[in-house]
Amino acid sequence: MATSAKSTDISKTDFGKSPINARLSAEQKLKLLTDMVRIRCFENESVRQYSAGKMGGFLHVYNGQEAIATGCASLMGDDDHMITAYRNHGHALGVGMNMNECMAELFGKATGCSKGKGGSMHFFAPDKNYWGGHGIVGGQTPLGLGLAYALKYKGVKGAAMCFMGDGAVNQGCLYESLNMASLFNLPVIYIIENNGYSMGTSLERSSAFKSCLAERAAGFNMEWAQCAGTDIYEVRASVQVAMERAHNESRPTMLEIDTYRYYGHSTADAKHNVVGGYREREEIDFYKKNHDPINVFKAKLIAEGVLTEEQFDTLEEGIKAEAAQSAVFADESPYPEVSSITEDVYYEVDRQTEAGRTGKHFFND
Amino acid sequence: MALIEYRDALNQAFDEELARDENVVLMGEEVAQYDGAYKVTKGLWKKWGDKRVMDTPISEAAFIGMGIGASMLGIRPVMELMFWSFATVAWDQIINNAAQVRYMSGGLINCPIVIRGPANGGTNVGATHSHTHENFLANVPGLKVVCPATAYDAKGLMKTAIRDNDPVMFMENTLLYGEKWEVPEEEYLIPLGKADVKREGTDITLIAHGRAALTALRAAEILAAEHNISAEVIDLRSIRPLDEEAILASVRKTHRAVLIEENKPFCGVGAQISSILMEKCFDDLDAPVLRISSIDAPAIYSPELERKQLPRPLDIVAKVLSIC
Ligand SMILES: Cc1ncc(C[n+]2csc(CCOP(=O)(O)OP(=O)(O)O)c2C)c(N)n1
Ligand SMILES: [Mg+2]
Numbered sequence: 001m002a003t004s005a006k007s008t009d010i011s012k013t014d015f016g017k018s019p020i021n022a023r024l025s026a027e028q029k030l031k032l033l034t035d036m037v038r039i040r041c042f043e044n045e046s047v048r049q050y051s052a053g054k055m056g057g058f059l060h061v062y063n064g065q066e067a068i069a070t071g072c073a074s075l076m077g078d079d080d081h082m083i084t085a086y087r088n089h090g091h092a093l094g095v096g097m098n099m100n101e102c103m104a105e106l107f108g109k110a111t112g113c114s115k116g117k118g119g120s121m122h123f124f125a126p127d128k129n130y131w132g133g134h135g136i137v138g139g140q141t142p143l144g145l146g147l148a149y150a151l152k153y154k155g156v157k158g159a160a161m162c163f164m165g166d167g168a169v170n171q172g173c174l175y176e177s178l179n180m181a182s183l184f185n186l187p188v189i190y191i192i193e194n195n196g197y198s199m200g201t202s203l204e205r206s207s208a209f210k211s212c213l214a215e216r217a218a219g220f221n222m223e224w225a226q227c228a229g230t231d232i233y234e235v236r237a238s239v240q241v242a243m244e245r246a247h248n249e250s251r252p253t254m255l256e257i258d259t260y261r262y263y264g265h266s267t268a269d270a271k272h273n274v275v276g277g278y279r280e281r282e283e284i285d286f287y288k289k290n291h292d293p294i295n296v297f298k299a300k301l302i303a304e305g306v307l308t309e310e311q312f313d314t315l316e317e318g319i320k321a322e323a324a325q326s327a328v329f330a331d332e333s334p335y336p337e338v339s340s341i342t343e344d345v346y347y348e349v350d351r352q353t354e355a356g357r358t359g360k361h362f363f364n365d
Numbered sequence: 366m367a368l369i370e371y372r373d374a375l376n377q378a379f380d381e382e383l384a385r386d387e388n389v390v391l392m393g394e395e396v397a398q399y400d401g402a403y404k405v406t407k408g409l410w411k412k413w414g415d416k417r418v419m420d421t422p423i424s425e426a427a428f429i430g431m432g433i434g435a436s437m438l439g440i441r442p443v444m445e446l447m448f449w450s451f452a453t454v455a456w457d458q459i460i461n462n463a464a465q466v467r468y469m470s471g472g473l474i475n476c477p478i479v480i481r482g483p484a485n486g487g488t489n490v491g492a493t494h495s496h497t498h499e500n501f502l503a504n505v506p507g508l509k510v511v512c513p514a515t516a517y518d519a520k521g522l523m524k525t526a527i528r529d530n531d532p533v534m535f536m537e538n539t540l541l542y543g544e545k546w547e548v549p550e551e552e553y554l555i556p557l558g559k560a561d562v563k564r565e566g567t568d569i570t571l572i573a574h575g576r577a578a579l580t581a582l583r584a585a586e587i588l589a590a591e592h593n594i595s596a597e598v599i600d601l602r603s604i605r606p607l608d609e610e611a612i613l614a615s616v617r618k619t620h621r622a623v624l625i626e627e628n629k630p631f632c633g634v635g636a637q638i639s640s641i642l643m644e645k646c647f648d649d650l651d652a653p654v655l656r657i658s659s660i661d662a663p664a665i666y667s668p669e670l671e672r673k674q675l676p677r678p679l680d681i682v683a684k685v686l687s688i689c
Contacts, residue, residue: 345467
């Protein structure tokens, strides 16, 4: 067993009883489960399609971490926003982007959410308060601060959730951002999705810390907390505390959520489950068996009498079909036109405003 | 028309745009209570208060990034870098976020931010404080780059930059902040991408931007007075978008060109322009296009030498005489 294996026991606290969860209808609970399964099935399909050679570049999948994006997205009101790193398919689906536009983006097609211009790491849906999808580790942390700043500037009661990995916490701009978040009383929630690894480097090999990573926020006089990311009820209950702090006090929070990724860092990571790799297969199996957010929640809903095994199977079959269909959609979609390469660079040029028609913006000829 | 300092012209632009649009905010180190390291934002905090004019910690990466994030939600931040040289610590935010977010979102997001401050050598502050990034930044599709040479241009271009819906990198010059030019009382805007013929001539075209445009003007005076050469001076004002038409029209008239910048030569702005002239004006040219940049080494401290590292009027005169 790798030394990095986290032994977070499934919590003894029943977070189903916390107010934010107790008020959920059966339908809403099923929606949470559905959303997690949608992420899982989408990612499985995308790995399949990647292996079939349908995409270029990297593919970082979210399997194992579904409770976090789903739980957080489920708490978003009209003025709450989300921004994350490159492992972003779960967040995208969580806020309501559809599988077709996401899969088509992976395929580099014109029907993709960014018209094939962003790729796997760069999904966006500003109409759903979803600001990406960012490929530079930690680079999104000042942007999340800016979203929170804008909310406060406009006087709306909202929060900006800014996600990062456990590797991203060692980027300097995060600490500049924490300082400013606290100094300026901004409603930002920094969420560390601690899956124990940054690529092939375990948490212990990358970060110096006392009790956990989020504790670093204490130095900025910022509230912080740590919770487990297995039980979506726990995620929701923990994030809700930070949400209320953002909404009611305009104060930031740093929240660390322990989780685990089943696949490698990306599809290019061959060392994640082999002998002599950076983690043992037993460790992966341990998490799949004991901490799988979908299995855990499914069991809870069955115990609550909200779901049956058969209903789950039907649900899952339907979602698998939806994911498979998205691959067909992506496959059949056209590639973008070559002429589109120079579109969406400048707002003013795209709109052919007077500014966009003045001077030479591109130097191709 | 009133004669006002370059810094005050910028100050007027900020004041007018703060009044015009409630989403405009000024941010940066020392811009509010201290009135700006170079007093460009003098009095604005007093007038507009904490919400509109805001001091930030010394955290260029985070405050530039914060401005970019806020602009994605519709705020129009005007961010001061105390020196453009310090942009290197915010480089990731500028290059990867401001410049790419529109493209990578397939046009769903835009970033109406202005990042501004002085970008110049010549003040004996050593290499770390003397960078001129206009060529680097103009190399990045998605960014716009502006380098005004006079108070009049600074004000008109700044007002346009603030209203522009794309990220504009606005490069000022500490050596010009205290210089005075005529600036009209009434409101005016100068479009980005429009060069200014600062002096008309018939024998040769001098193309420059920023303070180098003023150096070129002095060279043109000497050429006229002492060598009977009529030089036309084109001040690019904006690097990207670039006024290619003005460049071509002038060189087709004069048949000769010398390109001057305070930037370094390798892949400098002049390199791009000479490539354009080669492709589009080859048959019009009666002599090779020549370039003058600052001497290709880090900015030297020594006051006596730094003056010589940057292009001087007589350097331009000598280049011109070599082809006229
Ligand atoms: C600035 C920067 N450095 C390095 C990389 C390469 N890289 C991409 S992801 C990654 C690991 C990040 O791990 P973590 O933050 O824990 O996120 P996770 O992959 O676990 O979701 C690295 C080193 C990058 N994209 N950006
Ligand atoms: Mg990680």
